[in-house]
Amino acid sequence: MNNNQTVEKLKQMRLGAMAELHLQQLKDNRIEKSTPDEYLALLTDHQWEDRQNRKIQRLLKQAGFKQRADLADIDHNQNRNLDKNMFDRLATLDFMSRKENIIITGASGTGKSYLGQALGHQACMMQYRTIYSNTARLLKKLKLSKVDGTYLKELNRLLKAELLILDDFGLQSFDNHAREALMDIIDDRHNKTSTIIASQIPVSAWYDIIGEGTIADAILDRIVNSSHRIGLKGESLRKGILKKE
Numbered sequence: 494m495n496n497n498q499t500v501e502k503l504k505q506m507r508l509g510a511m512a513e514l515h516l517q518q519l520k521d522n523r524i525e526k527s528t529p530d531e532y533l534a535l536l537t538d539h540q541w542e543d544r545q546n547r548k549i550q551r552l553l554k555q556a557g558f559k560q561r562a563d564l565a566d567i568d569h570n571q572n573r574n575l576d577k578n579m580f581d582r583l584a585t586l587d588f589m590s591r592k593e594n595i596i597i598t599g600a601s602g603t604g605k606s607y608l609g610q611a612l613g614h615q616a617c618m619m620q621y622r623t624i625y626s627n628t629a630r631l632l633k634k635l636k637l638s639k640v641d642g643t644y645l646k647e648l649n650r651l652l653k654a655e656l657l658i659l660d661d662f663g664l665q666s667f668d669n670h671a672r673e674a675l676m677d678i679i680d681d682r683h684n685k686t687s688t689i690i691a692s693q694i695p696v697s698a699w700y701d702i703i704g705e706g707t708i709a710d711a712i713l714d715r716i717v718n719s720s721h722r723i724g725l726k727g728e729s730l731r732k733g734i735l736k737k738e
């Protein structure tokens with residue numbers, strides 16, 4: 494039997510992990526140690542896992558996180574008003590099947606971005622398309638996309654993300670373009686996909702920050718009512734990091 498040909502054909506069919514494992518098993522003389530169906534299952538499982546892992550790595554890369562944040566590393570001992578039960582429930586991502594949103598507020602450095610990204614990381618692990626972005630940067634990109642005619646394409650890209658994380662919301666004031674783009678994003682996603690918004694600004698001030706009463710009303714009506722709230726308190730975690738150094 495020409496094993497090299499078999500391996501080559503597997504590779505051409507994009508079954509590279511299967512091919513590599515088959516080669517290794519031949520080399521180690523291990524093939525006779527399993528029944529044909531056990532051997533087929535071994536190769537298939539290996540290829541399957543490899544493909545799932547690659548998909549997760551691709552989703553993590555496409556998400557554009559600014560740091561790696563893991564649910565397992567979240568420090569619940571810090572006294573910062575983070576309800577562990579509530580957060581554990583959110584971490585199951587059931588809120589995503591219900592198309593609900595999350596709003597995380599708190600002063601600078603209290604860990605809003607970290608929590609948002611940890612949930613985003615979990616979403617990628619569960620194979621959800623996720624996009625993380627600084628809000629002002631995203632709105633600026635959308636403004637530019639209007640100029641080169643790719644605005645709808647860009648909105649569609651955002652809509653395809655099953656989880657969108659808008660960080661540093663409200664740090665820069667909204668002009669007409671930004672307000673309209675925000676309205677389009679939120680309206681597109683309403684009851685269809687989930688959004689996490691992280692902001693230093695308390696929700697009570699968002700109406701004034703967005704400006705233009707009717708648009709602000711429409712946006713807030715769509716996000717705030719269907720959202721879980723995390724209001725972080727306490728000192729900046731950056732101070733702790735600085736103190737340790």
Ligand SMILES: Nc1ncnc2c1ncn2[C@@H]1O[C@H](COP(=O)(O)OP(=O)(O)OP(=O)(O)O)[C@@H](O)[C@H]1O
Pocket residue numbers: 560566567568599600601602603604605606607608661692693730731734
């Ligand atoms: N749960 C955590 N476990 C480990 N490190 C954390 C955790 N939460 C936050 N940090 C660290 O604390 C620092 C501040 O966190 P983060 O950037 O999330 O704060 P923030 O509230 O988003 O701040 P800002 O509003 O200024 O953007 C970061 O260096 C982050 O890595």
